[in-house]
Amino acid sequence: MTLAKVKEETDMNTVYDTAVDSRTQEMNSIKQTSNAIFQAKDFNLWYGNNHALQDINLDFNENEISAIIGPSGCGKSTFIKSLNRMVELVPIVRTEGDIVYRDQSIFDKSSTVENLRTKVGMVFQKPNPFPKSIYDNVAYGARVHGIRNKKVLDQVVEKSLKGAAIWEEVKDRLNDNAYGLSGGQQQRICIARALAIEPDVILMDEPTSALDPISTTKVEDLMHELKKDYSIIIVTHNMQQAARISDRTAFFYQGYVVEYDKTNVIFDKPKDQRTEDYVSGRFG
Amino acid sequence: MELINKEQVSKKLSGRLMVNKVMKFIFLLCTLVGLVVLATLLIDTILDGWRYLTVDFFTNFSSSRPDNAGIRGAIIGTLWLMATTAPIAIILSVGTALYLEEYAPKNKLVDFVKINISNLAGVPSVVFGLLGLTLFVRMAGLGNSVLAAALTMSLMILPVIVVASQEAIRSVPGSIREASIGMGATKWQTITRIILPASIPGIITGIILALSRAIGETAPLVIIGIPTILLFTPTGVLDTFSALPMQIFSWVKLPNPEFQSITAAAILVLLFILFLMNSVAIYIRNKYSKRF
Ligand SMILES: Nc1ncnc2c1ncn2[C@@H]1O[C@H](COP(=O)(O)OP(=O)(O)O)[C@@H](O)[C@H]1O
Numbered sequence: 009m010t011l012a013k014v015k016e017e018t019d020m021n022t023v024y025d026t027a028v029d030s031r032t033q034e035m036n037s038i039k040q041t042s043n044a045i046f047q048a049k050d051f052n053l054w055y056g057n058n059h060a061l062q063d064i065n066l067d068f069n070e071n072e073i074s075a076i077i078g079p080s081g082c083g084k085s086t087f088i089k090s091l092n093r094m095v096e097l098v099p100i101v102r103t104e105g106d107i108v109y110r111d112q113s114i115f116d117k118s119s120t121v122e123n124l125r126t127k128v129g130m131v132f133q134k135p136n137p138f139p140k141s142i143y144d145n146v147a148y149g150a151r152v153h154g155i156r157n158k159k160v161l162d163q164v165v166e167k168s169l170k171g172a173a174i175w176e177e178v179k180d181r182l183n184d185n186a187y188g189l190s191g192g193q194q195q196r197i198c199i200a201r202a203l204a205i206e207p208d209v210i211l212m213d214e215p216t217s218a219l220d221p222i223s224t225t226k227v228e229d230l231m232h233e234l235k236k237d238y239s240i241i242i243v244t245h246n247m248q249q250a251a252r253i254s255d256r257t258a259f260f261y262q263g264y265v266v267e268y269d270k271t272n273v274i275f276d277k278p279k280d281q282r283t284e285d286y287v288s289g290r291f292g
Numbered sequence: 293m294e295l296i297n298k299e300q301v302s303k304k305l306s307g308r309l310m311v312n313k314v315m316k317f318i319f320l321l322c323t324l325v326g327l328v329v330l331a332t333l334l335i336d337t338i339l340d341g342w343r344y345l346t347v348d349f350f351t352n353f354s355s356s357r358p359d360n361a362g363i364r365g366a367i368i369g370t371l372w373l374m375a376t377t378a379p380i381a382i383i384l385s386v387g388t389a390l391y392l393e394e395y396a397p398k399n400k401l402v403d404f405v406k407i408n409i410s411n412l413a414g415v416p417s418v419v420f421g422l423l424g425l426t427l428f429v430r431m432a433g434l435g436n437s438v439l440a441a442a443l444t445m446s447l448m449i450l451p452v453i454v455v456a457s458q459e460a461i462r463s464v465p466g467s468i469r470e471a472s473i474g475m476g477a478t479k480w481q482t483i484t485r486i487i488l489p490a491s492i493p494g495i496i497t498g499i500i501l502a503l504s505r506a507i508g509e510t511a512p513l514v515i516i517g518i519p520t521i522l523l524f525t526p527t528g529v530l531d532t533f534s535a536l537p538m539q540i541f542s543w544v545k546l547p548n549p550e551f552q553s554i555t556a557a558a559i560l561v562l563l564f565i566l567f568l569m570n571s572v573a574i575y576i577r578n579k580y581s582k583r584f
Pocket residue numbers: 055058060078079080081082083084085086087098
C-alpha cells in the first residue's frame with residue numbers, strides 16, 4: 009500500500025530516465041552534475057587491512073531521500089560517515105578515490121572538515137543529546153559557529169524544533185534537561201539540533217532503530233516533510249522503511265554496491281539475484 | 293540412574309551452612325578490628341585535645357610555653373601552601389589528562405607514558421621531597437619557600453589528579469563527542485563545551501582528594517627544610533613558612549606532657565579540614581554521578 013504510494017511519487021520523478029544498468033546510469037548522472045549533491049568516485053576504504061568499502065560509485069540527488077540498505081557489517085555506516093569525514097576519527101582508516109560534494113572534492117585542502125560538517129549534518133543511530141537543556145542542545149550548533157545574539161538563537165531554536173515536529177511537545181520546558189525526554193523525543197531533538205545549523209544535506213544512520221513503532225512513524229513522517237528543503241541520505245536495516253520513505257535505494261553487500269536504482273525497481277524488479285534475495289528476506 | 297546422590301547432599305548441607313556462618317563472622321571481625329582501632333584513636337585524640345581548642349589556639353603563634361602555644365603560623369602557612377599548590381597542580385594535571393586522552397596519538401610510547409603515570413602515584417613522598425630539594429630548593433634557588441614546597445607538592449599529587457581526570461574524561465560517551473564534532477565544532481570547542489562540563493565533577497573530586505593528601509604530607513616538607521617554629525606568616529610565595537603537619541611533628545617530639553594534648557588539638561584541626569574536604573568531594577561525586 010505504502011509501496012504503491014512510493015511508486016507513484018518516483019514515477020512522477022522525471023529527472024531520472026530508466027537506466028539499463030546501474031553503471032551506465034551512473035555515468036549519465038555524473039554528466040548532469042547540477043543535480044547531484046554527493047558523488048562517490050571509485051571510493052575505497054580500509055580499516056587497517058580490512059577493505060571495508062570497495063570501488064564505490066554512487067550519486068545522490070538533491071531533495072531526495074536516498075536509502076542505503078544491506079546486511080549488517082556490509083559497510084553502510086562506514087560509507088555514510090565517509091560523506092562527512094567522520095570516519096577519519098578512527099585512526100587506522102585509509103581511503104582512496106574521491107567523494108565530491110557539490111562539485112568540490114570533500115578532501116580538497118582548500119576547505120576544512122568543519123566547513124563540510126556545517127553543510128552536511130548527521131543524525132546518529134542512538135539518540136545522543138548533550139547532557140544540557142533542550143534549548144542548549146538545539147542552540148549548540150549556532151553557538152559553535154559564533155552566534156551569540158539571544159534573539160537570533162531563540163529564533164533558531166524555535167524554527168528547528170518546529171522543523172523537527174517537536175516544538176509543541178517541548179515549548180514549555182525548553183530549559184529542562186534533554187535526558188528527561190523519551191527516546192523518540194530525544195531523537196527528534198537530535199534532528200532539530202542538526203537542522204539548527206541549516207545544513208544542505210542530512211545524513212542519518214539507522215535513526216529509528218532504537219525507537220518504538222510510534223516514534224518511528226513520527227520520524228518517518230518528518231523525513232517526508234524535510235525532503236522539501238533538504239537532501240537526505242539514510243542508512244536503514246529495515247527494508248520496509250526504505251521502501252516507504254526513499255526515492256532511491258543502494259544495496260550494499262560485503263563492501264560493494266551491488267545495485268543502486270529507484271526504490272521501486274530495487275524492491276519490485278531488482279536486476280541482481282543477491283538484491284532479490286535480500287529484499288525478499290531470504291538473507292540478512 | 294542418578295548422578296547426584298541426594299542423601300549425601302543433605303548430609304553435607306549442614307557443614308556447608310556452618311562454614312558459611314563462620315566465614316561471615318571472620319569477615320565481620322576483620323572489619324571491627326579496623327573500626328575499633330580507628331574509633332579509639334579518634335576518641336583518645338578528642339578527649340586529649342578538645343580543651344585546647346580555644347580562640348587563642350588559632351590566633352597565637354607557636355610558643356615554648358604550653359598555655360601560649362597556637363597554630364596561627366601553621367594554619368596560615370598551610371593555606372598559603374594549598375593556595376599555591378592547587379593552581380599549579382590543576383593546570384599541569386588537567387592539561388596532561390586532556391592531552392593524553394584527546395590529542396595524543398595512539399602508539400606504544402603514549403601507552404607507556406599512561407601506564408607510568410599511574411605508577412608514579414605509588415612513589416613514596418620522601419622521594420618527591422628529595423626531588424624538590426634538588427630541583428626547586430637548590431637548582432632553581434627557591435630556598436625553603438612556599439613556591440618550592442608548592443611545586444614539590446604539585447609534582448607529588450600530579451599523578452593522582454591526572455589519573456582521576458583521565459577516567460572522568462574517558463567516561464564521557466563517544467556518542468556526544470561525535471555529535472559535537474559532527475556539527476562542525478572544532479576539537480577545542482568540543483572539549484570546552486561538552487567534554488569538560490561533563491567530566492568536571494570527576495575532575496574536581498580527584499583534585500580535592502589529591503589536595504587532601506597534600507595537606508597532611510610531612511615528609512617532603514621535612515626534606516626540603518621547612519621550619520617548624522616560625523613567628524611570622526608569609527607575605528608572598530617566595531617567603532618561607534610553616535605548616536600544620538610540621539607543627540604537629542615538632543610538638544609531638546617535646547617532653548612536656550601538656551604538649552601532647554596541644555598536639556592532639558592540632559591533629560583535630562587537621563582532621564577536621566580533611567574531613568571537610570572529603571565531604572565536599574563525596575557530595576560532588578554523588579550529586580553529579582550517573583548522568584549518562
Ligand atoms: N572503528 C572500526 N574499526 C575497525 N573496523 C571497523 C570499524 N567500524 C567498522 N569496521 C568494520 O568495517 C566493516 C563495515 O562496518 P560498518 O560500516 O559498521 O557496517 P554496517 O553499518 O553496514 O553494519 C565491518 O567489517 C566492521 O568490522
